Amino acid sequence: MTGRELLENDSEIEYSSKVDKQGDTSDVVLAMEIDGELSDLATAITHDATIKFVNGSSVEGRSILRHSTAHVMAQAVRDIWPGAKYAIGPATEDGFYYDFELPGGAHFTDADLGRIEKRMREIIKEDQSFAREEYDLAEGAGLFSDQQYKLEIIQAVGENESVVATGDESAVVNGRNPVVSVYRNMGVHSDFIDLCRGPHVPSTGYLGNFKLLRVAGSYWRGDENRQQLQRIYGTAFESPDALDDYLKRLEEAEKRDHRRLGTELDLFHFPSEIGGGLPVFHPKGALIRTILEDFSRQVHLSSGYLPVWTPHVTKSTLYAKSGHLEWYSDSMYPPMEMEGAEYRMKPMNCPMHILVYSSRSRSYRELPMRLFELGTVYRFERSGVLHGLARVRGLTQDDAHIFCTPDQLPGELESLVGFVLEVLTTFGFDDFEAELSTRPEKFVGDISDWDLATDALASALSAAEIPYRVAEGEGAFYAPKIDIHLTDAIGRRWQVSTLQVDLQMPARFGLSYVGDDNEKHRPYMVHRALFGSVERFMALLIEHYAGAFPLWLSPVQVLVVPVSESHHDYSEEVLLRLKEAGLRSDIYLADEPLGARIRKGKLEKVPYILVVGGEDVDSRTVGVNRRGSSQPQRGVPLEDFVAEAVSVASERGGSEQDRPE
């Protein structure tokens, strides 16, 4: 009996066949798990197994829908470009893609997406079944004799590479004799066969809520030395509503794009005269930046960090000693010759902080020593990876290096994780997740040091009670590390803070401290950045707040708008009082109708707009129009407003969103 027959016969499971009129497969069974393994519904159940059905709205179901849609896309491309070679086409977190090589070196253009979609809809309408077949390697190779990428995959199966783990492209290794599985779609005009591990939906009629999104380049096996392929990205969902929601989220993300808001709110730009990845901050952007940096300095100084300051250029020999030159010179700016020595722009702060530490002998009494700097570094990022403020060539890290004794390490890490969370929580983030990266295959240092450091990191995470996952072997070659991720207002994850226990640098620089035994000992060294880079953190905040910064970060906190010219004197008085109270305030004198001036203030996302008119002059009040509220409050005593605003600002609260237009 197959899963499908089981479904049809089981009176306890409602079997909705295929898709309803709306094309909704949320509650439709697409596949099943046999003893935990995803399989086609047509799979024969040959033993007493645990069966779980998978419907369209589950994570697995969506993934299967997307994978099958990718498959249909490949079929459509093959139909339109006979001779097209197809490589891999997995489902991804938000959709799917498929990589192709078109005959005669042809390339997709955006206009082709519509043609491909149209052909895909025809294939879906034909309701072609996905029929699974299995072959041994030689037979499989015969089926794909003109498909070099499929042949490579089949060969990899033969060589027992762990193909299954590399993606969804692939094939299966069944016991001793490797077998490849293929899926065949019989169409009205043509049939299509693809090497694929599966499972798939039973037939193309189960699909339909999809959209092709963009064309991109990609390399075969992700290797830039190999063939460049053409990738098409798309997404698919179980229902029109779910697809629509996703597309709306994309739109929302576009509206929040910090590059767009950076221009709209006049925060920064990237002059081509200066060069890619090198921003200039305009007054309002620089003000936000200054507030962030002041906040960072203040919390560090009050948490026992010592400020240091180091230069932006240095002799290359410093980075030869630290090892960076050997490992990372590709990411460093090229050298400059000066007076016979070779200099480089600073790519990392740590060697310089080490020089501060090693400037004289250190006692255990001085430890832990926490050296902090808003340190600007320059890294040569390839032009293709630059992305607004989130990826630049000159950035400022809120960087610190902690030198401590082995005994102090666990305690330092624990309080450090607490400190990180405290700082990030200030910005309204509350959904954190950490990743603990452990010793990679290639590493330096003693395994016992690695174990001690890794255990200390793990227990710091446990103490902080934040969820984390362990990334085995993902650590840097010189350090195990914790990365902290947060979720922003529209549910996107950002990696921000990093904590690393460096197991190489103290030895390279011969660091020591004198212990209470009067002997020299080697200190542990921890690298850590909370924001990561100030620039990138600003990008995150702009998108998180959609440009509507909380009061304490807003470049303009209060905008005073007189109703008419006769209220100018009182408005100026109000402005003066606001400034005296430390509120960043501006005034919008009348030369336009009141509504227009209020609208402009709203578009600039000013937290408070104070409208003052005749009534206010007499009673020393203001009309308070709060961002995010369409209900202005009339007749508020000026001093009451000042007290409220000063209090909200000092508590770093207030991050209401704008009313959407």
Add this chain to the structure above:
RNA sequence: GCCUGGGUAGCUCAGUGGUAGAGCAGCGCACUUGUAAUGCGCAGGCCGUGGGUUCAAUCCCCACCCCAGGCUCCA
């Protein structure tokens, strides 16, 4: 670096082988406004840069630069 798309006024964008367009922003004048767009006018352009084709190029061709989306990378 590679693939795809793009670069026209400060911003968002339309457009054509024959003197360059809109909305918003800016400036001026009028309007004096109680909570999301007052009216009229003016100004604003090496149509990314360089070369080529052409009687004529912002438009077609070539090269380069920059931006975006990916691939790759991210100490």
